[in-house]
Amino acid sequence: MKQNSLQYSAITGTGSYLPPRVVSNDELAAELAQRDIVTSDEWIAERTGIRQRHLAERGVTTSTLAAEAARRAIEDAGLQPGDIDLIIVATSTPDFVFPSTACLVQDKLGIKNGAAFDVQAVCSGFVYALTTADSFVRAGRSRHALVIGAEVFSRILDWNDRSTCVLFGDGAGAVVLSASDEPGILAAQLRADGSQTKILCAAGNVAYGEVVGDPFLRMDGQAVFKQAVTVLDRSARDVCEEAGIAVGDIDLLIPHQANLRILNFLARKLDLPADKLVVTVDRHANTSAASVPLALDAARREGRVQPGGTVLMQGVGGGFTWGSVLARMTATKR
Ligand SMILES: CC(C)(COP(=O)(O)OP(=O)(O)OC[C@H]1O[C@@H](n2cnc3c(N)ncnc32)[C@H](O)[C@@H]1OP(=O)(O)O)[C@@H](O)C(=O)NCCC(=O)NCCS
Missing domain, CATH: 3.40.47.10 (Thiolase/Chalcone synthase)
Known part of the structure; x- marks a missing residue:
């Protein structure tokens, strides 16, 4: 890869995407009640602060959410997809065992250049991915890195376990991390x-x-x-x-x-x-x-x-x- 002499990385764009279906605590409680599972808005809100979650429709995968968040981050940075030379996706709910979700996102964005890989550190995944991208940029191995956190956790929840299924939602967020002469x-x-x-x-x-x-x-x-x-x-x-x-x-x-x-x-x-x-x-x-x-x-x-x-x-x-x-x-x- 082409080396550059810039020393720092900085966030130059952000974007996010949430699947449109919103499920309130009351709606979720009513759905669980049909299987005799007891919970309530009051319990969930008091113990967790959660009032609602976005849930992806069947067939909508992590790469779909990730690509949409990524498009928004790239636009926010004033760049074109072709400017991106590194894609790191943090996820524990990848589309496939392989290839990586990052490769699928690369294809969805029409990007042909650079590297793409996933990072698996569960809820720490985004900070792991951002730190990794920072190292690439500072080493001169990337000029514009796309760092994405994206999940469809609804797919790995036991919807009969009230102690976990009320806690999670689906969505994606992304940043563009660019080479900079100022520390970001x-x-x-x-x-x-x-x-x-x-x-x-x-x-x-x-x-x-x-x-x-x-x-x-x-x-x-x-x-x-x-x-x-x-x-x-x-x-x-x-x-x-x-x-x-x-x-x-x-x-x-x-x-x-x-x-x-x-x-x-x-x-x-x-x-x-x-x-x-x-x-x-x-x-x-x-x-x-x-x-x-x-x-x-x-x-x-x-x-x-x-x-x-x-x-x-x-x-x-x-x-x-x-x-x-x-x-x-x-x-x-x-
Ligand atoms: C999960 C969490 C909200 C549970 O709250 P808690 O105050 O620890 O509650 P407990 O697990 O002690 O359960 C208390 C009671 O509520 C019940 N309960 C559990 N889930 C319930 C639900 N959705 N609705 C109603 N009651 C519920 C339990 O069965 C238990 O009943 P019991 O006293 O009759 O046995 C809390 O422990 C928590 O937020 N932990 C951190 C989780 C987290 O952040 N995970 C992600 C990290 S990446």
Whole structure:
């Protein structure tokens, strides 16, 4: 690949896409009641902050959502699809075992150049993918990288398990990360603890022509909750220290949107006021790898991301994995 001499990467465009079907807690509760599964808007909203989720229709796959979010991000960056020389898709619900969803997105966008691959780090996937793209750009191996988080988690939920099926939704978010002579990505940290695999997993696979093991998402909710608040707090402090920025000086905190209680607890631990916290879990539920770029794009559309402002993006999820990316936003078209 052509090398360039630019030293930094910066987010130059964002985009997102949600499937049009919105299912409220009341609608979901009514649907579950038909199978004698008891839940309510009150329980879901009080324990999680979730009010609704978007669910993809049958046949709509991760690559479809991802390509739509990507088109919007490329347009927002003022680029053409042909300018993209790297595509990284973070997903745990790929269209196929192979080829990668990134290759399918590349084809949907009509891009013929560059590299395309998937990253699998569940709900930390987007920050893993963004950090990977940052390394490519800083090394001169990419000039305009497309980084996408996209999921159809509705496909791996056990719709008879009320403790998990009410928590997730489908969607996609994307950013364009471009070579820049000004620092955009200021600091990043990725971490994993494989000894915690069992607290959040979908431990099935395809072998000998059939699904082997349990194909559904399983979770120890309380263990995940405790881990999430601990690692997100530590990781936020670490990246701020690396960038030489006081935690209190961050302009916007965008943690993985899993649960409003986790978000509020984290903001309190970091001593950040509520107006610095981006919350979309009420509207989107937990969209796994898509949640952070969806929330970033929503915050930009709401005018909450100012040029020169700092945004701390954080992922946490299965693996157990977590990570943070601290970015200074550049002036973009929107
Ligand atoms: C999942 C979570 C909302 C559950 O909340 P909780 O306060 O821990 O609730 P518990 O699991 O202790 O369950 C409490 C009760 O509610 C019941 N319950 C579980 N799901 C329910 C639902 N959808 N509706 C009604 N009741 C429900 C349980 O059966 C239990 O009943 P019991 O007391 O009679 O046994 C919470 O643990 C959580 O958010 N964890 C983090 C999950 C997460 O963020 N995952 C993604 C990370 S990427």
